[in-house]
Amino acid sequence: MTTSTTPTGPSAATDTSAATAAVRKPVARRRVALHLGALAALLVMLYPLAWLLATSLKPADEVIASLDLLPGSLEWSNYSTALDGVNDVSVWRLLSNSLLIAGGAVVGNVLSCSLAAYAFARLRFRFRGPLFAFMIATIMLPHHAVLIPQYIIFNQLGMVNTYWPLILPKFLATEAFFVFLIVQFMRGLPRELEEAARIDGCGPFRSFFLVILPLTRPALITTAIFTFIWTWNDFFTQLIYLFSPEKFTLTLALRSFVDASSTSAFGPMFAMSVIALLPIVLFFLAFQRFLVEGMANSGIKG
Amino acid sequence: MTTTTDTPVTAPAARTTPAKRPGGRQREGAAWVFLSPWVLGAAVLTLLPMAVSLYLSFTDYDLFNPPRWVGLRNYTQMFTEDPRYWRSVGATLTYVVIAVPLQLGIALVVALGLKSMRRGRGFYRSAFYAPSLLGASMSIALVWRALFNDGGTVDNLLGTGGWVNRPGWALFAVALLTVWQFGAPMVIFLAGLQQIPTELYEAASVDGASRWRQFLSITVPMLSPVIFFNLVLQTIQAFQVFTPAFAVSGGKGGPADSTLFYTLYLYDRGFVASHMGYASAMAWVLLIVIGAVTAVLFRTSRTWVFYASEGDR
Incomplete structure (x- = not known):
């Protein structure tokens, strides 16, 4: 320029x-x-x-008959129908199920990934190099390669049709992408901070919780938001693990519309779709800087 | 902690041989405490399942009766007797080859446009990124099915009929949903572009290089690590797409198996038909193919990816 x-x-x-x-x-x-x-x-x-x-606001007859984008009259009843939910399970129930899973995943990922990341970024231990390489390789591992045995394991533990298979893995840092993201961030923090903490008498645990973790907040927020959105959107895992309608999430409830091809359900179906997207849109509006920067950094520092 | 008292004394030695420092074992112990959730997860939820699924791929297993060893039969059946398997391979490869280059090409063009934009760059960057967050959801997959159905917007606009009901076309509807999510690679491209030193372009324009010449000789080589990163990431992700194909085809992979993606067929064999052994064999073939594709990308990257900072590392 x-x-x-x-x-x-x-x-x-x-x-x-x-x-x-x-x-x-x-x-x-x-x-x-x-x-x-x-x-x-x-x-x-x-x-x-x-x-x-x-x-989502169009009356049933307008959905196919009218090519206008804007509805001729606003059909708010689509939303009240959607709020009644699917299979006698109200949208509030579906929403809180979705929130429970996504919330559990967020807590699990932030906790377990930051612990592992600190060890990889700052501590010395045997086989660190090979283990780090293995961790990076698991980022590329297709989920399907481990899916069936994981299902068998959770089946043996009697956890199928519970939320454990969806939340427990997050507490074991299985999403290596986030470990890597936090490692990259921690490597950028000055080492002098921990030196000072150590001279002041902090062991590795205290210096992690009191010095490193507060400074890693941007990376943790990025992890939390992405975990929330990806878990919220997840369909495949929920599809195989959950089958009682009262345990369904919004995504699984929407799935029951996939088989139904009648256009009369269009309005309520898309009203429910809007409700399902709303949390993501709100997260995006509130945290867009973290999301965009987090995505940008993932590619550059790698 | 004892380590703190003798730190000043041992500090110089610690720098060269950290493991031998008094208390080093203790710190190593601390490292394993931090790592323990990850180690447990890697062992029980990654390595063990991989080994188990390799074993199951040589068996007949329906989840209820114990696995029965069948040797290579799953594999021979897959490769020689199952036309649906090959249709799913064909659909997946076609989709990857169409969607990934198209998505990355658009992402790069938009990133170049936004880079030379002074006002509104932040706004457009966020706005174009939003579909990447929404696109994986069931809601958007349902919207896509309606938009590309008979009498949907695309049909009305182009008069092509509903894409999702035409065997040759349904795949493109899914591919366009992937293209719609070009924001994530675009954001990564843009960050990469902004790291290219402006002096390079200034020197080139002093030397009279055209914009196109500058693009080919400066932008492409300087950006090649980022292009490579995006290519690997998006290719791996494209192989595993599930939700849109499920929604667009009503969960069946139709019409005429044209959107029967590999993952969809794997789900169908394993969880609908309860052929867990067969599905495990499919999973291992997928793992090997993704590994091979990644290896090829890495191998060829030596010839076209240029790391400017290699010397400093």
């Missing part, structure tokens, strides 16, 4: 300003084109969401 360069000498100064004058017009035109392009892309991107919101 020519305008931002600092001229180092008289000749450089004239060169730069001449160049600036010459390119100013195309640059301005280019900028307008960029904004128009971005805006157009944004509209296409947002269309499915707008469609979802509109359809």
Whole structure:
């Protein structure tokens, strides 16, 4: 960018300003084109969401008959039907089930991943290199390779159709992606802090809880939010482990609409879809900086 | 703690041979306490299951009766007698080959656009990223099915009929859902682009290099580690897509098995038909294929990925 360069000498100064004058017009035109392009892309991107919101408020006959995006009349009863839930289980029950699983996963991941990350980032122990390499490799491990035996194990333990198979693994740092994320963050913290803590008489546990953990907060928040959203969206694990309707989550309840192809259920189905997306949208609006930065850093420092 | 009192004395020695420091064993013990949840998880929920599923892949097992050893039969059946297996392989590979390059290409173009944007960059970055958080949900998968169904928006706009009901087309509807989520790789691309020193571009434009030349000679090589990272990550994820294919096809992988993704067929064999041995064999083939693809990507990366900071590491 020519305008931002600092001229180092008289000749450089004239060169730069001449160049600036010459390119100013195309640059301005280019900028307008960029904004128009971005805006157009944004509209296409947002269309499915707008469609979802509109359809959730459309009366049944309008869903197919009318091609307008906006509903002719607002059908709020779609939402009251959706609140009644599916299979005699109310949406509030489904919502609290989803929240329980996602909340448990968040606590588990933040706790177990930060513990493991501290050991990998700061402590010395035998086989650290190979174990770290193994941990990284498990990021790429397809979930399906371990799925069936895990199911058999949880089946043997009598935990199928409970929330344990969905929450317990998170307390065992099985999501290596987050271990890696926190390791990367901890490596950036100055070592002098722990040296000072050690001189003040802190062992590894106290210096972890009192010095390192508070400073790792941004990475922990990123971990918490991503865990929440991914667990909230998860379908496959819930599909195989849960089968009593009263234990269903919002995602599993929505699944019962997959088989039903009748368009009369469209309004309530999409009303429930909106309810299911609402927590993610709220999280996104509240924490977008953490989410975007967390995603950006995952690729760069690796 | 005893270590604190003799730290000043042993500090120089500690720097060279940390394991021999008095109290080193104690600190090593502390490390294993921190690691214990991870070690337990890795052993019981990763390594053990991998070994067990390898064993089960040589058996006939329905969860209720004890596994019966059948040797390589699951594998031979899979490769030679099961046309649905090959259709699922075909659908998955087609999907990966279409969706991943398209998604990454768009992500790169948008990131380049946003990089040269001064105002509104933060807003667009967040807005384009949002679908990556929503796209994996069942809600959006249901929206997708409706948009691409007979009489849905796409049908009305293009007059193509519902994509989800046409064997050659349904896969593209799922692929477009992946493309819609280009925000995550885009954010990573953008962060990578912002780390390329501007001096390189200034020097190049002084030398009279065109923008296209600058893109090929500066942007692509400097960004190649990030391109590589995104390529590996998105390819691995694409092999494992489940929810959208499930929703778009009503859980069956149709029409005509055209969206019968590998994971969907694995679920069908293992959890619907209760052929756990067969499904385990499928899981191991998937594991080996993903491992092989990753290895090939890493191997070829030596020729095209350029690490500028290799010297400092």
